[in-house]
Amino acid sequence: MGSIIFEIGQYIYSIYYWIILISILGSWFPQFYSTKLGIWVRKLVDPYLNIFRRFIPPIGMLDLSPIVALIAYRYIGQFALEGLRQVIQMIGI
Structure with a gap:
């Protein structure tokens, strides 16, 4: 379990x-955020x-924050997953 x-x-x-990655790639296409998926x-x-x-802050037209x-x-995700794995082992599920 x-x-x-x-x-x-x-x-x-x-x-x-992957959703974050799609968001980053979608920002290159102006109409992407007008679609239902966007x-x-x-x-x-x-x-x-x-x-x-x-x-x-953005540098000109370039937003590096994503x-x-x-x-x-x-x-952070790898750290959290490793923590979850250790908790599961500790509990013995």
């Missing part, structure tokens, strides 16, 4: 990682990206 919980955590982590992606990702946009956010998500 513990491995199932861990795999679900990994799956959710991976899905959100609106949905923006609603899911903007709360997370706005944390970084407060501290990292890239920093993706890198941070990668490290």
Whole structure:
């Protein structure tokens, strides 16, 4: 059962990682955020990206905050998944 919980955590982590990546790539296409997919992606990702946009201002037309956010998500996610794995082992599920 513990491995199932861990795999679900990994799956959710991976899905959100790809949604962030889609958001970054979609920003290169002006009409992307006018589509249903773009609106949905923006609603899911903007709360997370706005944390970084407060501290990292754009450089001209280039917004580097999504890239920093993706890198941070990668490290924080790995740390959280490792913590989840250790908790599952400690509990003995």
